[in-house]
Amino acid sequence: MSNRIPEDPAIKKARAQAKLAAHRGMATWGEKLVPLGTFRAAAQEVGRELAEAERVAEIRAHREPIAEMAVTEGPFDRIAVFGGVYNNRFALEALLEDARKRGADALYCLGDLGGFGPSPEAVWPLLESADVRTIQGNYEQSLSSGREDCNCGYTDPRDNHYAGISYQYTAERCSPEFKRWMGELPQHRRVTVGGRNLLMVHGSPRRVNEFLFDSSSPDAFLEVLLDQYRADAILCTHTGIAWHRRLPSGRDVVNVGVIGRPGNDGRTEVWYTVLAAQTTGNLAVEIVPLAYDHQALAAEMRSEGLPEPFVETVLTGWWTTCLEILPARERAASRY
Amino acid sequence: METSSTAAAPAPPQFEGPAPRVALRSLDTLWFQVAGTLCNLACNHCFVSCSPTNHTHEHLPLSLVERYLAEARALGVKEYYFTGGEPFLNPDMEAILEATLQQGPATVLTNGLLLDPRRCQRLAAMSEDGAYSLDVRVSMDGYDAASNDPIRGEGTYERILAGIDNLVVAGINPVVTVTEVNVENGSTEGRQRFLELLKERGVSKPRLKILPVFQIGAEAERSGAYESWQHLQHGQVPEESWDHLQCSTCRMVTDQGVWVCPILVNEPDGRMGESLADTLDAFPLSHPACWTCHAFGVSCKT
Missing domain, CATH: 3.60.21.10 (Metallo-dependent phosphatases)
Known part of the structure; x- marks a missing residue:
């Protein structure tokens, strides 16, 4: 599954150095760099945040008995x-x-x-x-x-x-x-x-x-x-x-x-x-x-x-x- | 990598038809992005683009890990994995391993650069005293410097081997993890060369883990991103095949919350909640990296 293209060593080195500093204040999101705050705000929007009682119920449901038919x-x-x-x-x-x-x-x-x-x-x-x-x-x-x-x-x-x-x-x-x-x-x-x-x-x-x-x-x-x-x-x-x-x-x-x-x-x-x-x-x-x-x-x-x-x-x-x-x-x- | 100076978010990939949803059958494997995205290397195949300046996810302190460990006990988690970034950059790492080993088996994924003799001795003592197994997984991407260093950085080959030597002297048998970033790594001959290299270093029972590359993060820059056909559609992933998808049995904790798996931590959509209890429902396989997991039966665990 490799589709690599050989690179010039000098370009490679410059890229490696750029990469070390690339994330100052930035986050990777998919293929892009975005400001750290943007990524974190977007992430916080996603997913569930259940109330305490709901969390207890979720865990209990996860441990629920499983039907098993042996006599x-x-x-x-x-x-x-x-x-x-x-x-x-x-x-x-x-x-x-x-x-x-x-x-x-x-x-x-x-x-x-x-x-x-x-x-x-x-x-x-x-x-x-x-x-x-x-x-x-x-x-x-x-x-x-x-x-x-x-x-x-x-x-x-x-x-x-x-x-x-x-x-x-x-x-x-x-x-x-x-x-x-x-x-x-x-x-x-x-x-x-x-x-x-x-x-x-x-x-x-x-x-x-x-x-x-x-x-x-x-x-x-x-x-x-x-x-x-x-x-x-x-x-x-x-x-x-x-x-x-x-x-x-x-x-x-x-x-x-x-x-x-x-x-x-x-x-x-x-x-x-x-x-x-x-x-x-x-x-x-x-x-x-x-x-x-x-x-x-x-x-x-x-x-x-x-x-x-x-x-x-x-x-x-x-x-x-x-x-x-x-x-x-x-x-x-x-x-x- | 394209740099955006505005706050505009990249558009999500557009697919036809809904993505298949995979239920969490049981939470068996709990991952901790314990060093966040911070690393002392900046490997050019890293699917989470870790580097010394990447603060997307920060270190997890012991207190936070302990909170999740308590929740994991109630859920009957079977095994714990620690990754980064480089886990041993986290000053709490050894205390975290010690606490975890009282509760279940632990595996730490390291680049080997911080495995000095004294740390290896402490890890060996912990492995001896813990109630459960401790595994140390060391990453390498070539069986010689010429194939490893272009991926992991100049001089890393020798430093990784020095770390492995220190583990061996302390009595720890590492699992060497190799990606197929060099295609030959995963072949029978490639495996054989890694096994021989380890035997030469005094590893009498060499252990290898081969992983495919994910075309995201730094790897997307190196080898190109996914093609538009590399995504999953409804009906393509029957329930009988969920067992080979790690998201049916795992979750990943970072300082930003709980994510579906170790791969998607740089996708906000991969975040499922704040506590483990928030994340026990199904997840849509909408990301092209999900295609790699499905097509290659990938599991990040050993």
């Missing part, structure tokens, strides 16, 4: 919640066993069954036979609607390159029946645990691919989401890194983690979350590490010809791609 399930005493299976049936098998040992009454999966790992269809019978209550992630939405990409929300070309490889691999190996099943999954679920209403989403209640990281999700922002969606807790995944925060209001936000690949922490275990009712009325939230046969996963990824940087992540616990999405603090804690 409430439960009540349960103890549930296990996980996200991001990423075709990792080895971890899914380990999870089903671990969650049973921990006494979970119900199992929930917050979506993103595919991508990254090998042999996508293998996780489907495991989810079905263990009666895992699943919601759609961006992966299920993309696969079931025939989208050409995973809609993960990356902007870096290298991230998109690798995301494209995983998506294509998964899309080609999922049967039409599996994709149809994905398309029929709900986008949200609600469940009662210990009298608390938990809203389960993939990214955030408002967008399937919104990233909720610990260091970039302010308390005040999360409190407004909880008000808008009338929940005592929001459970999400999508970012790949688990965290839990009890807010000043006493409500909880939990990123339950993913079981498909490590949490970018230098450990080969993956993470999921167990939530239980407490007699105090609070929710007990435990983010638990899950060991699984990661060597078997790595071997199968190699035999399937999946990218070596993905295998490295499985074997080291450090992410090698999709790092651009990390906020400064999470990026500082990562190896790459």
